[in-house]
Amino acid sequence: EDQVTQSPEALRLQEGESSSLNCSYTVSGLRGLFWYRQDPGKGPEFLFTLYSAGEEKEKERLKATLTKKESFLHITAPKPEDSATYLCAVGNTNAGKSTFGDGTTLTVKP
Amino acid sequence: EPEVTQTPSHQVTQMGQEVILRCVPISNHLYFYWYRQILGQKVEFLVSFYNNEISEKSEIFDDQFSVERPDGSNFTLKIRSTKLEDSAMYFCASSLSGHTNEKLFFGSGTQLSVL
Numbered sequence: 001e002d003q004v005t006q007s008p009e010a011l012r013l014q015e016g017e018s019s020s021l022n023c024s025y026t027v028s029g030l031r032g033l034f035w036y037r038q039d040p041g042k043g044p045e046f047l048f049t050l051y052s053a054g055e056e057k058e059k060e061r062l063k064a065t066l067t068k069k070e071s072f073l074h075i076t077a078p079k080p081e082d083s084a085t086y087l088c089a090v091g092n093t094n095a096g097k098s099t100f101g102d103g104t105t106l107t108v109k110p
Numbered sequence: 111e112p113e114v115t116q117t118p119s120h121q122v123t124q125m126g127q128e129v130i131l132r133c134v135p136i137s138n139h140l141y142f143y144w145y146r147q148i149l150g151q152k153v154e155f156l157v158s159f160y161n162n163e164i165s166e167k168s169e170i171f172d173d174q175f176s177v178e179r180p181d182g183s184n185f186t187l188k189i190r191s192t193k194l195e196d197s198a199m200y201f202c203a204s205s206l207s208g209h210t211n212e213k214l215f216f217g218s219g220t221q222l223s224v225l
Contacts, residue, residue, distance in 0.1 A: 034213065043114075043201045043216030044153065087153065091212075097166055098214065100153040 002027040002092050004101035012107045013078055021073040021104045023088030031091040033071050034098060035064050038085045047073075047086075078108045112136045114217035116202050122223045123192055131187045131220045133202030141165070142185045143203040143214065144177065153201070159185065192224045 003026045013019055025033065032051055036044035048057045050066035057064050061082065063074040073086055085105045089098040115134045123129050135142050144156040158165040159177050176188045185204075189196055199221050203214040 032212070036216075041218070041221075043203075043218050044214075046213040046215070049213055089153075097155045097158060097168075099155070102152045 002090055002099040004088055004090055004099055006086075006088050006101035006104050008104060009102065010105045010107070012109065013075075015079055015108055015110050016077045018074070018076045018078070020075070021086055021106070023071040023073070023101055024069060025071070025088070025090050027090045027092055027099070029092060033066055034089040034091065035062075035071070035073055036087040036089065038087055038103065044087055075106070078106070080108045080110050082106060083108045112215075114202055114204055114215050116200075116217035116220050118220060119218065120221045120223070122225065125194060125224055126191050129189050129192055129222065131189075131200050131202075131222070133185045133187075133217055134183050135185055135202065135204035136215055137183070139204035139206050139215070141205045141207065142177075142179070143205075144187045145201045145203060145216075146170070146198040147201065147219075148198045156187075189222075192222075194224050197222055197224045 005024045007022045032049050034049050035047040037047055038044045048064040053066055053068045055066050061076050065072045083106055085103040087100055087103045089100040091098050117132045121129055142159045145153050146156055147153045155168050157167040157171045157177055174190045178186050199219045201219045202217045205212045205214050
């Protein structure tokens with residue numbers, strides 16, 4: 001069974017204080033690793049898809065990386081508006097089903 | 111940017127009642143999904159739907175649940191006889207072609223409260 005574990009559960013940063021979120025996964029046949037952002041009371045919003053070990057993608061202050069066992073979401077010089085829950089998910093061999101982790105709730109204080 | 115819309119945003123019902131949650135996926139998308147998130151827990155897959163039939167479903171999606179695409183735009187989730195444990199946020203999602211490496215577009219959700 002696919003498993004996704006995210007750490008830490010919660011992360012509090014000062015504005016400008018860079019850090020990383022971790023996503024460890026076990027999946028039979030990785031078809032894609034996804035990062036989503038979820039604001040309170042909203043649905044997940046797509047950030048990145050990573051397909052193979054060594055791949056990296058960037059968007060503004062966020063950078064996602066992938067190894068064979070885990071992915072990191074690096075946040076550089078975060079701002080308060082980056083506060084949200086960041087979800088990691090893996091796509092398995094069947095169409096459409098994604099298995100999500102519990103998420104990391106990031107709070108950035110000004 | 112096109113978006114997935116869900117109605118209602120909140121639904122309160124009595125245990126044992128039937129509820130229908132409605133979704134309008136992005137117009138050119140071919141795959142549709144329902145996920146749910148119980149308060150404080152992870153987002154869980156319920157069902158995927160393609161070409162007017164269920165593509166895959168989870169163990170959660172038992173005989174009390176059904177999905178339908180009644181017309182060219184709507185996608186619905188019906189819970190026949192609601193239970194207290196069905197209380198959750200239900201998210202509809204769609205994707206262009208359904209490839210497992212393809213991103214999902216989620217709606218804002220329907221918060222279902224079963225009393």
